[in-house]
Amino acid sequence: MENNTAMKDHKDIYLIVDDEPDMCWAFQNLLAQNKILSQNALNGQDALRLIQKVDFKAVFVDAKLPDIEGLDLAKKIRAIAPNLRLIMVSGYFYRDDPAIRKALEEGLLSDFVSKPFRNQEILSVLKSVE
Amino acid sequence: METFESETGLSSEVQRHKKLYTMLLEAIPSSVLMLDRDVKVISANHNFLKKSRRTRENTIGFPLVDIFPTIILNTMNIPQQIRGVFKSGNATGGNRMSYRSSGLPMNIYYYRIFPFTWKGVVENVMLLMDDVTEQIRLSEEVRRVERHLASIIDSVNDIIISTDTRGRILSWNPAVEKISGYTFADVKGRPFIEYLPTEKQKDIHEVFTQMRNGRNSRQEEWELITKDGTAIRVSWIFSPMKDEHSTTAAIVGVGRDLTERLKLEAELLKSQKFAALGVMAGGIAHEIRNPLAICSSAAQFLQNDDIDTEFRKECGEKIYTGIQRASIIIENLLRFARPSTNSHMEKICLNALVEETIPLIHNQAKIQQIKIKIDMYRQNIFILANSSMLQQVLINLLLNAIQSMPDGGTIELSITRSAGDVLIRIMDTGTGILQQDIDKIFDPFYTTSPVGRGTGLGLSISYTIVKQHRGTIEVESNKDIGCIFTVRLTLL
Numbered sequence: 001m002e003n004n005t006a007m008k009d010h011k012d013i014y015l016i017v018d019d020e021p022d023m024c025w026a027f028q029n030l031l032a033q034n035k036i037l038s039q040n041a042l043n044g045q046d047a048l049r050l051i052q053k054v055d056f057k058a059v060f061v062d063a064k065l066p067d068i069e070g071l072d073l074a075k076k077i078r079a080i081a082p083n084l085r086l087i088m089v090s091g092y093f094y095r096d097d098p099a100i101r102k103a104l105e106e107g108l109l110s111d112f113v114s115k116p117f118r119n120q121e122i123l124s125v126l127k128s129v130e
Numbered sequence: 131m132e133t134f135e136s137e138t139g140l141s142s143e144v145q146r147h148k149k150l151y152t153m154l155l156e157a158i159p160s161s162v163l164m165l166d167r168d169v170k171v172i173s174a175n176h177n178f179l180k181k182s183r184r185t186r187e188n189t190i191g192f193p194l195v196d197i198f199p200t201i202i203l204n205t206m207n208i209p210q211q212i213r214g215v216f217k218s219g220n221a222t223g224g225n226r227m228s229y230r231s232s233g234l235p236m237n238i239y240y241y242r243i244f245p246f247t248w249k250g251v252v253e254n255v256m257l258l259m260d261d262v263t264e265q266i267r268l269s270e271e272v273r274r275v276e277r278h279l280a281s282i283i284d285s286v287n288d289i290i291i292s293t294d295t296r297g298r299i300l301s302w303n304p305a306v307e308k309i310s311g312y313t314f315a316d317v318k319g320r321p322f323i324e325y326l327p328t329e330k331q332k333d334i335h336e337v338f339t340q341m342r343n344g345r346n347s348r349q350e351e352w353e354l355i356t357k358d359g360t361a362i363r364v365s366w367i368f369s370p371m372k373d374e375h376s377t378t379a380a381i382v383g384v385g386r387d388l389t390e391r392l393k394l395e396a397e398l399l400k401s402q403k404f405a406a407l408g409v410m411a412g413g414i415a416h417e418i419r420n421p422l423a424i425c426s427s428a429a430q431f432l433q434n435d436d437i438d439t440e441f442r443k444e445c446g447e448k449i450y451t452g453i454q455r456a457s458i459i460i461e462n463l464l465r466f467a468r469p470s471t472n473s474h475m476e477k478i479c480l481n482a483l484v485e486e487t488i489p490l491i492h493n494q495a496k497i498q499q500i501k502i503k504i505d506m507y508r509q510n511i512f513i514l515a516n517s518s519m520l521q522q523v524l525i526n527l528l529l530n531a532i533q534s535m536p537d538g539g540t541i542e543l544s545i546t547r548s549a550g551d552v553l554i555r556i557m558d559t560g561t562g563i564l565q566q567d568i569d570k571i572f573d574p575f576y577t578t579s580p581v582g583r584g585t586g587l588g589l590s591i592s593y594t595i596v597k598q599h600r601g602t603i604e605v606e607s608n609k610d611i612g613c614i615f616t617v618r619l620t621l622l
Contacts, residue, residue: 022448033434116427
């Protein structure tokens with residue numbers, strides 16, 4: 001579920017929250033190719049647990065998780081880590097979706113990437129975070 | 131009766147006859163006048179005096195023209211007719227005359243003029259008048275009612291036919307002439323059975339036998355075969371027409387052309403299906419774009435030159451699996467939107483239908499954190515059904531269950547057998563239905579969903595479809611506990 005890249009390193013580490021193992025596979029490879037460390041969580045509960053333990057640079061959140069809505073998870077994360085950058089990656093919403101616009105305006109989300117994405121889009125988002 | 135001869139000098143026998151004659155004239159309900167050659171009244175019976183409100187004193191010995199209004203006498207040419215009878219010695223044929231005494235409503239009389247011949251000479255004539263006002267009024271009323279009834283039968287859009295007890299056509303209204311293309315002249319006296327499908331002959335015989343035996347009305351759905359050979363679906367009600375001894379004298383069939391209704395029903399079914407597709411769209415979008423995203427990333431990895439063979443293979447596999455997944459979702463969706471089967475009932479396997487249906491709503495359930503448990507009967511269950519329509523019922527019930535659980539929950543779908551029936555039970559742990567709403571849930575357009583989320587047609591359409599399958603659909607519910615919908619169908 002978690003743990004694929006080194007954890008107790010000085011390097012930045014990112015969290016990917018998606019219930020689709022193949023989606024995590026894609027993220028993991030994309031980031032690894034760019035020498036970026038990442039960890040996966042397949043549900044909201046695991047994500048919250050990891051966030052309490054690890055100081056992530058940013059979190060990629062899917063909109064629909066088996067135990068919680070992505071936007072609700074974002075609110076919970078905000079409550080425990082107010083400055084953590086949250087990027088929603090979703091096939092359920094679209095960029096101008098009212099719910100997404102509102103979340104971006106309110107600062108709940110830092111960014112939104114629609115599925116399917118260009119790998120470069122994810123890398124650009126990472127750059128903006130740095 | 132005024133006498134016109136002294137009674138003295140007459141034999142007792144003649145006196146007897148005279149008395150009898152007088153009595154008869156006074157007793158009959160006709161008005162009788164005796165007239166002489168000068169067309170003067172020589173006698174008038176009681177009924178005449180009463181009807182014309184006259185007395186003997188101002189009648190006897192007076193010319194007819196003084197008693198009858200001139201206009202009537204002239205229009206009817208009565209004096210001339212009287213003179214004709216004196217001349218010919220023959221009675222006139224019966225005629226009608228309208229007569230109104232002052233201050234009384236118009237009366238209509240039937241009258242005849244008879245000669246009184248004595249020893250070859252016409253001595254007097256008798257004008258005999260019967261008041262037929264009431265009979266005419268009644269017969270006109272009867273005619274008016276008959277015309278009214280006939281025009282109802284002729285102007286309705288429904289088919290109205292009648293046959294004798296052997297099934298030979300006695301009447302055939304314009305509506306059935308229009309629908310069938312056969313005129314009444316074409317079908318008169320022909321067996322009604324000739325205009326119905328041959329495979330229904332046994333049923334038709336049975337219904338007609340029951341009608342003959344006095345059974346009450348029967349409802350049937352039989353096609354009517356038109357002149358050009360088209361079969362038109364008609365909903366019939368046959369009833370026996372009984373005579374005064376309660377014996378079946380004829381059989382009446384009233385039918386309604388179902389073509390338009392069936393067309394509307396099919397349209398409604400289709401539009402509700404699209405509404406259900408709309409609800410499913412959100413789940414489908416998510417579920418298709420996920421594998422697409424995986425494919426997309428993997429394809430982009432493959433564009434790099436410096437990747438090893440194993441990773442390349444892995445990428446290829448992910449792309450292949452992703453495409454398969456997306457394709458299955460689309461395939462299922464297409465099957466639901468455009469089923470290949472026609473609208474007829476056929477033998478279908480219920481287990482297979484359920485297995486095909488679950489993936490269609492699975493996406494929607496998944497994104498709402500809803501678990502679906504399926505408890506399928508261990509053997510394959512076969513029923514007579516239209517699989518596309520029955521699938522629409524399952525989808526509607528499952529989508530309702532999903533919509534009642536916005537915060538997640540469980541759907542349990544079970545298939546069990548009970549005697550000759552199969553029970554499809556869909557149970558949810560959702561918001562349930564308020565007791566006061568339970569009676570309304572099968573009504574068209576009844577919905578508790580917010581605008582744009584539900585059309586309020588799902589359950590009413592499901593009810594119609596289940597009814598068409600000769601089944602029943604029931605609901606048990608408690609607010610905040612959830613619902614149980616049970617569809618009962620007959621096993622094949």
